[in-house]
Amino acid sequence: MTDLTLYSMPSSGNSYKVRLLLALLGRPYAHVPIETDTPELAEAKAAGHLPLGKLPALHLGCGTILSESNAILWYLGADTAWMPEGALAQARMLGWMFFEQNRHEPVVAVRASLATYPHLAGEATPERMATLLEEGHRILGLMEAGLDGQDWFCGAAPTLADIALYAYTHTAGTRGGYDMGRFARLTRWCARMAALPGYVGLLDGG
Ligand SMILES: N[C@@H](CCC(=O)N[C@@H](CS)C(=O)NCC(=O)O)C(=O)O
Structure with missing residues (x-):
């Protein structure tokens, strides 16, 4: 069971950053892969799954959706060895x-x-x-x-x-x-x- 669902583009570096950190942290997540220039991308935007219209977007169990790859890294990296102190x-x-x-x-x-x-x-x-x-x-x-x-x-x-x-x-x-x-x-x-x-x-x- 996981409370994280990641909408990410398999071929994209911005999305890869988040997948890489999740893997390095050993955190499980549900993955919704969506490639560029596809009907699935248009559908995800229309459904409100990508609030800023871009991948990656991380859906938290509480209903909050985080956008922007580096902001997502910050959120996931907090209180881990990936975040330096001070x-x-x-x-x-x-x-x-x-x-x-x-x-x-x-x-x-x-x-x-x-x-x-x-x-x-x-x-x-x-x-x-x-x-x-x-x-x-x-x-x-x-x-x-x-x-x-x-x-x-x-x-x-x-x-x-x-x-x-x-x-x-x-x-x-x-x-x-x-x-x-x-x-x-x-x-x-x-x-x-x-x-x-x-x-x-x-x-x-x-
Ligand atoms: N600054 C954003 C950039 C996100 C971004 O540009 N995502 C691209 C893939 S790399 C995207 O969603 N493209 C689909 C589109 O624009 O329709 C981040 O770091 O998350």
């Missing part, structure tokens, strides 16, 4: 999580989406893809610098920031066409993430 450490973690949504996802995830989803192919003009490639390498370079002298983004232990950043970084090469060979620390960090007990991959059980 306002300063939490602010540093949130800094990376806002960076992920404001700077990383709109570039790295968007390039991967344009390259992957057939219904977006028309938007993948050579000019746009080139701009996203250059900007994405710059963003990934900022992350590479963030790992200077430490294994995880907030220091000696993984936090919610690592989960948020991992979602679209680990497929940046394979889906987005980024040259991950330039980023040795990021490559090692991705391997550390994948070795965590309870880890599930993007397409595992989505």
Whole structure:
């Protein structure tokens, strides 16, 4: 029995973040997988299952529905080892999580989406893809610098920031066409993430 129902998109990094944290925490949940550009997505929106019109959405047993992947991570991560203690450490973690949504996802995830989803192919003009490639390498370079002298983004232990950043970084090469060979620390960090007990991959059980 579980009180959590997750509406999530199997192919999406934002949804994957939540599935990954739930797996790492060993928390059971009911899963409603809904893929992009499907009648099921329109139905879920019409039925009010996605209050902000996007996946993921986490339905709590009490009737509350949480939207926004990083807010859901915050809720699930509270009082666990994934949430560092103290306002300063939490602010540093949130800094990376806002960076992920404001700077990383709109570039790295968007390039991967344009390259992957057939219904977006028309938007993948050579000019746009080139701009996203250059900007994405710059963003990934900022992350590479963030790992200077430490294994995880907030220091000696993984936090919610690592989960948020991992979602679209680990497929940046394979889906987005980024040259991950330039980023040795990021490559090692991705391997550390994948070795965590309870880890599930993007397409595992989505
Ligand atoms: N900032 C949101 C972004 C959510 C989002 O854009 N979800 C996409 C999939 S990655 C979606 O639901 N797309 C379906 C649609 O727009 O109709 C989050 O982090 O949860």
